[in-house]
Amino acid sequence: MRKNAIIATILLLLATISVACRSSAVSETEQESTSEKKIVTVGFSQLGAESDWRSANTESMLTALSQENGFNLIYKNGQQKQANQVTALRMFIQQEVDYIVLAPETETGWDFVLGEAKEAGIPVIIVDRRVAVDDSNLYTCWVGSDFALEGKKLTAWINAFTELKGIDPGEVHIAHIQGTLGSTAQIGRTRGLNDAVKKYGWDLLGAKNGDFTEVRGREVMAEFLREYNNINVVYCENDNEAIGAIDAIEAAGKRVGPDIANGEIMVVSFDGINTDAQQYLKEGKISCIAECNPLHGPRVQALIKTLEAGETPEKYNYVQETLFSSVPEIKVVTVDESEGTKEYQVEIKR
Numbered sequence: 001m002r003k004n005a006i007i008a009t010i011l012l013l014l015a016t017i018s019v020a021c022r023s024s025a026v027s028e029t030e031q032e033s034t035s036e037k038k039i040v041t042v043g044f045s046q047l048g049a050e051s052d053w054r055s056a057n058t059e060s061m062l063t064a065l066s067q068e069n070g071f072n073l074i075y076k077n078g079q080q081k082q083a084n085q086v087t088a089l090r091m092f093i094q095q096e097v098d099y100i101v102l103a104p105e106t107e108t109g110w111d112f113v114l115g116e117a118k119e120a121g122i123p124v125i126i127v128d129r130r131v132a133v134d135d136s137n138l139y140t141c142w143v144g145s146d147f148a149l150e151g152k153k154l155t156a157w158i159n160a161f162t163e164l165k166g167i168d169p170g171e172v173h174i175a176h177i178q179g180t181l182g183s184t185a186q187i188g189r190t191r192g193l194n195d196a197v198k199k200y201g202w203d204l205l206g207a208k209n210g211d212f213t214e215v216r217g218r219e220v221m222a223e224f225l226r227e228y229n230n231i232n233v234v235y236c237e238n239d240n241e242a243i244g245a246i247d248a249i250e251a252a253g254k255r256v257g258p259d260i261a262n263g264e265i266m267v268v269s270f271d272g273i274n275t276d277a278q279q280y281l282k283e284g285k286i287s288c289i290a291e292c293n294p295l296h297g298p299r300v301q302a303l304i305k306t307l308e309a310g311e312t313p314e315k316y317n318y319v320q321e322t323l324f325s326s327v328p329e330i331k332v333v334t335v336d337e338s339e340g341t342k343e344y345q346v347e348i349k350r
């Protein structure tokens with residue numbers, strides 16, 4: 001009898017221990033699954049939907065910051081108005097999101113609302129264009145392109161073209177279609193052209209704002225054609241403007257192409273994501289496109305993961321980009337880096 005009692009007690013003890021272990025394992029598993037499943041809430045303020053580049057950028061961001069990737073994304077489109085973006089950021093702050101991601105329309109006017117985000121302890125990641133604020137601690141980090149370098153690359157290509165064809169720099173007559181004034185992309189690409197005009201001695205006829213859209217590109221190109229009869233290069237600050245400009249040039253009965261010695265008008269551009277522009281490049285209607293990569297979604301996702309792990313990402317994260325050329329003889333151009341003095345070769349993709 002006593003023996004049975006002892007065996008029963010031991011069995012009861014073993015059963016109790018195994019239940020305790022299983023429950024702690026379950027709770028650990030649950031904890032692990034809970035921590036693995038931690039959903040990160042992100043408020044993303046996109047500036048608008050003005051171009052194919054912007055659409056590709058938005059799609060990349062929404063795909064990367066998806067629920068299956070562990071995010072609860074609150075997406076707001078600013079319709080090209082900074083006031084709408086400021087309202088969106090204030091809403092994100094009220095909702096106490098974990099992170100704010102901002103693709104700013106233009107560089108200035110962000111100090112106050114970014115100060116409110118900082119006050120609320122919400123890290124801000126800037127994507128694509130930059131913000132010009134007094135205190136760069138108002139945002140955690142930025143990812144995007146070096147727009148001044150893009151301008152350097154494209155103007156280096158124009159110079160290589162004139163040298164290849166033996167065209168006198170003074171015979172290069174440029175119509176400049178700018179992007180949204182005050183945006184980092186416009187500031188950098190415009191600086192690239194203005195510096196090159198001084199460096200090579202080109203004739204810059206004028207600059208008009210095409211606002212990165214096809215409609216405005218067409219309108220301002222028509223204005224240029226009414227004002228000047230010697231345009232032989234059109235420097236467009238994105239592909240949508242270039243497509244509109246080509247429409248206007250052809251509507252005026254002129255030809256687009258690299259044969260400027262025989263009256264063609266050479267069109268160059270930025271981005272390289274628009275399928276029509278890529279087709280124009282193949283046909284030679286656009287002579288060169290400086291790549292501007294819109295696929296920032298995975299890059300922003302990686303920055304958030306770094307922050308979630310308690311690590312500090314680089315403050316400024318530049319995307320590597322190249323040139324697309326329709327002129328096969330030009331295979332590489334040499335540019336010096338925007339800030340540095342190092343020269344480097346830009347392999348041209350065909």
Ligand code: GZL
Binds near residue numbers: 054239270292
């Ligand atoms: C560049 C981006 C620009 C694109 C345009 O990073 O801000 O805005 O070049 C877009 O196509 O509208």
